[in-house]
């Protein structure tokens with residue numbers, strides 16, 4: 001908390017100077033932790049360090065003067081007690097490999113990245129286990145949290161899941177503060193699945209809204225989307241309650257309904273007839289669903305689960321069908337019971 005002696009609090013290195021990494025670094029620095037933000041763009045990072053503003057990703061928002069920013073990974077990690085990785089999923093494995101030789105032996109590694117390893121479909125904790133080896137405490141930070149609102153100090157709740165409860169608590173303690181509630185859990189599988197899948201489902205809801213299908217369609221899409229999350233989660237062995245909480249339902253509702261969501265905005269643009277290339281260029285930030293849709297379907301196929309909405313999103317993102325054809329595909333499915341295999345079957 002702001003009144004604590006910074007020397008008594010864990011020092012934290014945040015890797016990734018985009019909107020979410022910057023917002024989390026600012027939050028943690030405001031709580032009194034010695035915090036260093038690392039970014040790959042030397043010029044941008046020098047400007048953040050000098051002006052206390054991330055002009056590209058969070059323009060107009062004042063960052064705490066105590067937040068240091070650097071391009072030197074060794075410098076960022078040298079005296080840290082905890083590493084928080086906040087790069088896009090396509091850069092996750094590479095960033096872990098870069099940080100590994102610099103990580104102080106006692107420092108656990110958490111991440112706020114949402115998605116899977118592109119190409120392999122591996123969960124990010126599987127990647128972290130492989131790259132860092134056994135014995136390094138790991139945790140995932142996830143939940144309904146737009147970077148801009150966190151950076152502005154607006155109230156937010158999210159959750160930290162890890163197999164090592166002490167480490168999950170350490171991460172949650174750094175995030176928790178006067179306007180920020182950080183909960184904990186031990187279900188990395190469910191937490192990572194929720195954070196990844198909600199981005200794909202936000203595209204679906206965005207498409208429906210872009211096509212002006214109405215509020216009924218939006219609510220139906222969100223609810224059947226939650227059903228897809230629950231079914232895949234049950235198959236992979238995640239806990240149902242994780243998906244009914246901040247990591248699932250909470251983030252699904254935020255991303256499907258909030259226009260700050262880049263994944264929703266991609267869907268809106270596609271639903272209005274814009275091309276994916278133009279939409280992505282206009283958004284100008286990472287849109288995780290583009291890679292995640294493939295990996296969700298890969299996971300679903302592996303477990304023999306049918307996910308009609310996610311599958312339609314994947315096909316639209318690949319240009320295999322139009323949004324109108326995707327809608328027709330969903331509406332023409334056979335009628336069936338709402339829960340043929342029970343609530344979490």
Ligand SMILES: NC(=O)C1=CN([C@@H]2O[C@H](COP(=O)(O)OP(=O)(O)OC[C@H]3O[C@@H](n4cnc5c(N)ncnc54)[C@H](OP(=O)(O)O)[C@@H]3O)[C@@H](O)[C@H]2O)C=CC1
Nearest residue numbers: 017018019020021040041087088091113114146147285286
């Ligand atoms: N923004 C949000 O509200 C939230 C985002 N997330 C998740 O956080 C993750 C990061 O997203 P976000 O910060 O929003 O994305 P942004 O698009 O805002 O920023 C991406 C950042 O990652 C950097 N980057 C890209 N590739 C690499 C790489 N190979 N090595 C190192 N850095 C790289 C970019 O650097 P450069 O500028 O040089 O390209 C940029 O600083 C995503 O998985 C996202 O889903 C989770 C919750 C909320």
Ligand SMILES: O=C(CO)COP(=O)(O)O
Nearest residue numbers: 143144145146261262263
């Ligand atoms: O993960 C997020 C909110 O929790 C941010 O969503 P987008 O990546 O769609 O902007």
